[in-house]
Amino acid sequence: MEFNYKSNGTAQPSFTSTHLERLAAMNDAPADAEQVIKNTAANIFAGGSNTVQEELDAVLGGVRLPEFEDMAALPYMIAAYKEAMRWHPLLPLGVAHATTQDDVIDGYFIPKGAIIFLAGFGPDIGKFDPGRFMESGRRDPGQTGAFGYGRRVCPGRYMAENSLFIAVASILRNFDIKPARDSSGNEAMPEYDWTSGIFSSPTHYQCTIKPRSKAAEERILSIPAEG
Numbered sequence: 001m002e003f004n005y006k007s008n009g010t011a012q013p014s015f016t017s018t019h020l021e022r023l024a025a026m027n028d029a030p031a032d033a034e035q036v037i038k039n040t041a042a043n044i045f046a047g048g049s050n051t052v053q054e055e056l057d058a059v060l061g062g063v064r065l066p067e068f069e070d071m072a073a074l075p076y077m078i079a080a081y082k083e084a085m086r087w088h089p090l091l092p093l094g095v096a097h098a099t100t101q102d103d104v105i106d107g108y109f110i111p112k113g114a115i116i117f118l119a120g121f122g123p124d125i126g127k128f129d130p131g132r133f134m135e136s137g138r139r140d141p142g143q144t145g146a147f148g149y150g151r152r153v154c155p156g157r158y159m160a161e162n163s164l165f166i167a168v169a170s171i172l173r174n175f176d177i178k179p180a181r182d183s184s185g186n187e188a189m190p191e192y193d194w195t196s197g198i199f200s201s202p203t204h205y206q207c208t209i210k211p212r213s214k215a216a217e218e219r220i221l222s223i224p225a226e227g
């Protein structure tokens, strides 16, 4: 059966389209790659979902923890943490630089010695929208902006992104993070602000973090404590 996912040209970017496009661009794809994509997509669909946790469950099955080899199979999770970094970077203005000579950029004269800061840009910059990093032509997946741009871009970005991948995937695989409950027992979205300064992080807020299931609790307890 032909796996025709965009016959009328209206397919929304998704787990399936992202993987099939990558597969089409590969010369040496394994023979069963398309079948694996079909089966995984079917699992996600059966789960009725498009959330990070459901993607993780579909890819990892009932038992195991995420590994770096799972990266290619978790495009939504990767798009979500990239979007978190874009949405509110730790250094919202980046690190200041100065021009070494007069320049003209897009018709604007920038004199030698001008101090240059980064600024968020693009449509709907305040909206949390992981689709930016999944839909081709919207945003270069390599450019969250959180690591700066150009010649002085952060050289630790690959290590940082890999650490984020494994930490976020492992946490969301095992824990539910939800708003704290108010005095009536209802979940209440936390109110928080951001610290101001070169580094900006959320101010104090409350949430609940619980193992997602008995199986998750056992997985967590089976990991030997460090130290």
Ligand code: HEM
Binding pocket: 090, 091, 094, 095, 146, 147, 148, 149, 151, 152, 153, 154, 155, 156, 157, 159, 160, 161
């Ligand atoms: C999420 C974690 C990280 C964030 C958000 C981050 C962000 C940044 C930013 C915004 C800059 C300034 C870029 C510019 O000048 O335009 C920078 C520079 C730098 N970062 Fe990172 N970084 C992270 C992790 C790391 C790690 C893990 C390392 C090393 C292993 C690292 C090493 C450096 C170095 C050496 C520079 C200076 C580069 C230069 O001036 O040529 N960073 N980082």
